[in-house]
Amino acid sequence: MADDALQNMLAQMENAEPYIDIDPGVFERLKHPERTLKVSLPVEMDDGSVQVFEGYRCQFDSARGPYKGGIRYHPGVSMDEVTALSGWMTWKTALVDLPYGGAKGGVVCNPKEMSDREVERLTRRYTEGIRRMIGPDIDVPAPDINTDQQTMAWIMDTYSMYGGYVIPDVVTGKPIEVGGTAGRLEATGRGVAITTERMFEYLDRDLEDATVAVQGFGNVGSVTARLLSNMGATVVAVSDVSGGIYDPDGLDVMAVEQHVAKNATLDGYEAGVTRISNDELLRLDVDALIPAAIENVITEDVARETEASLVVEAANGPTTVAADEILLERDIPVVPDILANAGGVIVSYLEWVQNSQQYSWDLKQVNEDLEGRLTRAFDEMLDTYTARECPDLRTAAYAVALERVGHAHEMRGLFP
Structure with missing residues (x-):
């Protein structure tokens, strides 16, 4: 699986190469x-x-x-x-x-x-x-x-x-008592919720009452589910290592969070739900599927059989390259991980800056900065997707990122 993740990452780079303008020698450096x-x-x-x-x-x-x-x-x-x-x-x-x-x-x-x-x-x-x-x-x-x-x-x-x-x-994601920042704990999940909302706006769909399934109910998945529920979406399924729970009328996300906080897993939660497997969750008929656990869970089989209308990658590398191609053929858009789950590193950056300045910002300032940076990145990805006629959003996101890193290498040169 780990080798698959590395091959997926390299294949995603190769897919974006025709849409970028950097020196071939620099692109070769970027693969290592x-x-x-x-x-x-x-x-x-x-x-x-x-x-x-x-x-x-x-x-x-x-x-x-x-x-x-x-x-x-x-x-x-x-x-x-x-x-x-x-x-x-x-x-x-x-x-x-x-x-x-x-x-x-x-x-x-x-x-x-x-x-x-x-x-x-x-x-x-x-x-x-x-x-x-x-x-x-x-x-x-x-x-x-x-x-x-x-x-x-x-x-x-x-x-x-x-x-x-x-x-x-030296690190970010610390407790506030030793230099952490307000908003860091929820930052990744908040970023997933923000990009999901933006994607619904782009697709001209209404997030209000949209159905959502979240695979993985750790920090990222639980925060994402709660915030999307607060935005009006209907979270119908969540899962963790113990399996999943499903209610077509919508889960009480706060109650599920309280259960997990007390029992460590979803196991034993029975408030009017149907038990399902992680695999079944990935195939549900929902408006948005959010994999928030580990890599390589959306395989070719899942891509063929899922009834989701949109995939938002909260986890790193949850979709294989072969599955990406199938989702593209089926016209199921994917918000790539390097954008969707970037909220955590954005607020980590803000924590690092605050530590270096021996200064701190309040939660409102942190969340506004997070949303502003994610929104700009989302818009840049869409502009690239349209202007360069990229096949999908992942390729567009990679084109933006690879050019930024590639141009930095070009400007710095090769030592010695």
Whole structure:
């Protein structure tokens, strides 16, 4: 699957090449990460035994600024996966015009089977392993799958201990108490909701009472579902690792959130719903399907059989290249991940700027800035889609992003 993600990312680049104006030699450079580090992480477990974990950090491109990208803890983490994800981060930061490059990191583990103390020791050891690669002006990590504000606080603390002073801008997505920003926790989901709303406007459809299915009910999926419900949409299905729930009349999203907060999963929620599988959710007849979990869930089979009218990619790389082609043939538009889920990195940028200035903005200012940047990027994608007669929105988004990164390389030249 990880290798598939990398091949998908490279294929998406190749699809966009005919629509961009950059030097072929520069385009070849864009297909290769600048560096990838693999680290061995011995950790003392609660029972006194020592377990050795594998960790990675891939820095894909820094032509436009410091590397930026999350850290995930998951059994499926691999070098190919972090390479693909770091590439997507590069195009994402360029598309929304942030002065960043792209990176990604991860540790092969299952934190759900570990105690909080074990996860903390693992985090601090991983930080020591990659600390020579990261820094406020070098590479700024953030949360991703199975990492959160607490994880970022441990990384910041460990890095600061080595530095001898508090260095809050080494990571983003921190708790507000140690330099985090208002709005960061909901930023990715808010961005998905904003781009979904904009897409409905572009298609001249009414979001009010539109039916929505969200695959993945973690931080991103739950926030997306709640905000779209607040906008008037009818969220008819959500799912997580335990499976999904479906109600054609609409779910009480707040009640579902409360259940998950108490029980950790959707399992056991029975308030007038039908239990469905994740696979069934992807095939529902809805106005908008929002994959918000992991990569490669919309396969060729799903693309042929889904009855959704629109796909909005809240997850990274949820649609395979082959599935993209089928969705295009079926006239089902896809809002690409590098735009739809960019809200998180936008607010991470705002957090980083606030830390560097030792200043802070309130929630209203942060959310207004988030919406403004996403709206500009959305409009640029649409303008490129129309002006260059791109086959789909993903190709248009890539054209904008690749040209920005490519032109930065052209202006900087090749050293030595």
